[in-house]
Amino acid sequence: QSALTQPPSASGSPGQSVTISCTGTSSDIGGYDYVSWYQQHPGKAPKVIIYDVSERPSGVPDRFSGSKSGNTASLTVSGLQAEDEADYYCVSFAGSKNWIFGGGTKLTVL
Amino acid sequence: EVQLVESGGGLVQPGGSLRLSCAASGLTFTSYWMTWVRQAPGKGLEWVANIKYDGSEKNYVDSVKGRFTISRDNAKNSLYLQMSSLRAEDTAVYYCANLNNWSFENWGQGTLVTVSS
Numbered sequence: 001q002s003a004l005t006q007p008p009s010a011s012g013s014p015g016q017s018v019t020i021s022c023t024g025t026s027s028d029i030g031g032y033d034y035v036s037w038y039q040q041h042p043g044k045a046p047k048v049i050i051y052d053v054s055e056r057p058s059g060v061p062d063r064f065s066g067s068k069s070g071n072t073a074s075l076t077v078s079g080l081q082a083e084d085e086a087d088y089y090c091v092s093f094a095g096s097k098n099w100i101f102g103g104g105t106k107l108t109v110l
Numbered sequence: 111e112v113q114l115v116e117s118g119g120g121l122v123q124p125g126g127s128l129r130l131s132c133a134a135s136g137l138t139f140t141s142y143w144m145t146w147v148r149q150a151p152g153k154g155l156e157w158v159a160n161i162k163y164d165g166s167e168k169n170y171v172d173s174v175k176g177r178f179t180i181s182r183d184n185a186k187n188s189l190y191l192q193m194s195s196l197r198a199e200d201t202a203v204y205y206c207a208n209l210n211n212w213s214f215e216n217w218g219q220g221t222l223v224t225v226s227s
Contacts, residue, residue, distance in 0.1 A: 003154070034212035034213075036212070036213035036214070038155070038214070040155075045205060045217040045218065045219055045220060046147075046155065046205070046214070046217055047217070048213050048214060048215060051211045051212060051213035052211060052212060052213070055211070057215075089154060089155050091155075091157070091213070091214070093212055096169065097160060097167065097169040098157070098169055098171070099145075099157040099160075100157065101147075101154060101155045101156060101157060102154070103154045104154040104155070
């Protein structure tokens with residue numbers, strides 16, 4: 001199964017909003033509401049910031065939000081802050097207890 | 111505080127074997143599916159395998175089927191990944207994580223596996 005498709009890079013100025021897309025198929029994103037997003041800073045382990053398409057774990061700022069339409073999921077970061085600069089990965093359940101990641105998006109805060 | 115601590119990584123020759131371990135604390139280990147995720151140097155994340163809370167079900171990405179075996183010892187709160195017939199493309203940092211709410215909730219710091227002659 002091919003990785004989910006994410007843009008390699010995204011950027012925005014402090015205070016702005018940026019949206020990162022994650023495109024799959026009807027066998028993964030389109031078939032299940034089990035999309036999650038992860039933030040990874042250099043040299044660190046990933047951290048979940050969105051699960052079940054749009055739910056935020058406790059402690060994650062409400063500046064992070066998720067949505068899904070058809071085979072595409074999206075992560076929006078509002079009110080960009082310097083510490084949001086990181087790599088972001090989407091993941092979807094793909095049936096048969098398998099999981100598929102996106103290729104990752106490097107977010108730069110200008 | 112949940113802690114997942116991986117160990118067992120290192121340098122291994124192509125065709126060789128290695129066993130990774132993940133020691134869990136701060137969570138009810140027997141309540142969670144556990145998973146291994148890897149990240150090749152400078153690359154993205156890839157799901158490798160997962161195992162049901164009682165070990166009765168195991169799933170693998172196609173590229174490791176028949177070569178890797180995931181297991182767990184609930185009495186020791188530990189997760190394992192036995193890797194054999196290793197290839198250069200298996201070189202990566204291997205993370206363990208618990209599955210909760212259909213997401214990878216907590217992650218370890220990772221252990222580096224390098225396959226090279």
